[in-house]
Amino acid sequence: MKMNRLTTWIGIAMVLGIVVGYACHALAPTPAAAKEIAGYxxxxxxxxxxLIKMIIAPLIFATLVAGLANMGDSKTVGRIGAKALGWFVGASFCSLFIGLLLANLLQPGAALAVPLPESAAGLNLKTGALNLKDFITHVFPKSIVEAMGANEVLQILVFAVFFGLALGHLHNQTARSLVNTMDEIVHVMLKVTDYVMRFAPFGVFGAVAGAITTQGLGMLLVFGKFMASFYIALAVLWAILIGAGYLVLGKDIFRLLKLVRSPMLVGFSTASSESVYPKLMEQLEKFGIKNRVTGFVLPLGYSFNLDGSMMYTTFLALFIAQAYDIPMTLTAQITMLLVLMVSSKGIAGVPRASLVVVAAVLPMFGLPEAGLLLVLGIDHFLDMGRTVTNVLGNAIATSVVAKWEGAIDPVPEALAEADEALPVPDEPVAQPA
Structure with a gap:
């Protein structure tokens, strides 16, 4: 199968990236030379x-418009949106709580021997981007062309909601023709995605080799306990997410995991959620989820359901407190969890979002921002785990909402494993009276 071959090649690219990156790091005469090599x-x-970013805007727009036009009424949109946001809030609280609990149990920053810097200079984190006023106003586009040019998912979603609902209320031949065109554009873009994904092993190789060339493997050993503790926490979160998915999807959850393994591997290797979006949408389609649900819930999830990133915020904040030997009471920890619950909802589109959230929250609890400098060197390897968890969380969330909506048409496993995108029927657009 082409999908299996792609997964195999991505795995090989990761291993080669580690080997080549380690060799380049060892042979580079200076850190500056290593950084220059990593640049190549x-x-x-x-x-x-x-190439991935080239696909995202037209794919999101076409999918949303086609799906919303097929829904036909705003009540359905509101119902699906309410179910999705309900799941997102529950998953967010669970993620933050697990990060808090595991950081207390595993104590990753206790007795840390690495000297801590005295200032936060060099962080270059735009914490000013994290405020409720700017986030709310930024959600609404002033130009759909500008929003699509910048791949602003939430802004595209807002315009597509208006456009799709308006199109669904127009009962004439032209409207139906436009909806059918949007459906075809979706499948064309999924085929383009297939072509782009064939370049994935090269992208994965470059990402891994560049990170290892710059940082080396020694940094991973110094912070081995912190990284091991974080990945243990991620494993616990995975178990809970999959268990929650099992309660709704039953044994189909294992079929879903099998289908999304390739997008998850790409996300893990590149530490980029954007690199996964088009292929994840295609695999959810092969799972049998109707486009009207996938096209609406998945973009929302990319903005409000970053399970791995949210768990990392509480985990990292407590790690910094432990590294500085600053005790935090239970009340302070619960308060921090609630603050992060709210502030993490405004991080869509903010570079290095998890670090930005933590940098903004640390001063509120008397914790030094300079502690973030400890983990900057290994943040790429931590981001790999955060990204793959975000992908898993959004795949399960979309599938659960689709199940609640009765919007899953089972696809035979042999067809789902095929390389071609499958056309998933949606409700027909309303006929003219």
Missing amino acids: FSILTDIFLR
């Missing part, structure tokens, strides 16, 4: 991510 590897990753 980043060319491959940048090309791959640019």
